[in-house]
């Protein structure tokens with residue numbers, strides 16, 4: 001068998017003609033930066049989420065801009081989960097802030113009301129809620145913590161991996177005043193290159209972010225703040241608009257694939273020692289990843305890496321997001337003193353993402369599940 005991890009090229013086969021038409025039209029229009037396609041994408045995504053939307057060049061830029069819009073500036077402390085992609089903490093530093101690492105819940109992989117430590121929260125200007133692996137971050141729960149314990153702190157959602165997910169009927173990016181997502185191709189709402197979108201609570205902050213993306217110019221040749229260049233290409237926006245119309249059906253197909261893994265693995269999970277991902281009541285994840293936890297063997301030793309190597313020999317590609325928590329990364333050493341994040345440390349030794357795309361076949365999933373269970377039988 002040969003089942004690669006992240007074979008996303010097959011997902012858009014059925015609407016490739018529409019993508020090529022949109023690309024051609026946008027190319028021939030001669031408006032390659034900004035213009036009607038970019039404006040229409042901003043309107044459509046803003047309406048979907050219920051916020052003002054401003055496009056930019058990447059998810060990292062979107063998060064920097066969301067943090068700046070939320071008031072983060074030089075020296076401000078910002079609480080972030082220790083278990084996330086590096087860009088979450090990096091964006092804080094790029095906005096001038098200082099990341100403070102908090103732990104995550106081992107079942108949802110997200111920082112929640114229980115793991116957002118008082119140490120990380122004390123004096124924080126903002127808190128970044130990350131929705132990992134396609135689950136919308138628990139923004140309502142975190143907002144309540146901020147209201148009671150840090151009323152001056154803003155909630156900023158990093159929804160790079162969760163655009164298209166819902167929690168209690170609210171779309172990801174719509175449950176916090178400031179949010180950011182990424183159009184990096186492997187994301188649930190991935191495009192065909194780099195790009196990102198910032199979601200904001202009002203027209204004034206949207207106007208400020210638009211200016212920051214354009215060298216801080218509020219009007220031509222009027223640089224009121226130090227900004228930078230972060231723009232979305234028109235051709236990328238045209239492609240994303242086609243894909244946006246498919247977002248719901250792509251999410252349904254991914255959810256069906258996740259449910260299939262569940263059905264295949266649930267009967268053996270406890271016996272072979274894996275924990276399956278789950279969604280809480282009221283959640284509708286977009287399943288960016290199907291990430292299992294490979295629990296330690298009977299001797300207490302970690303088994304994830306041996307399992308991964310065995311699956312690779314059998315032809316099943318897997319991925320590890322993330323093999324080290326952020327607070328243990330060399331670049332954050334000076335900000336990580338005192339960070340206590342045992343769940344993040346444990347997850348980085350246990351997580352394993354299985355191949356999941358909208359177009360993975362039932363047979364491919366059966367083979368992956370069989371190989372996983374059979375291999376674990378040998379590493380108990």
Ligand SMILES: Cc1ncc(COP(=O)(O)O)c(C=O)c1O
Pocket residue numbers: 058059060061063084085087088130158160161182183184194195196
């Ligand atoms: C959680 C998270 N935040 C931020 C980013 C940054 O997005 P981009 O790669 O578009 O800059 C990513 C993805 O790469 C991510 O997974």
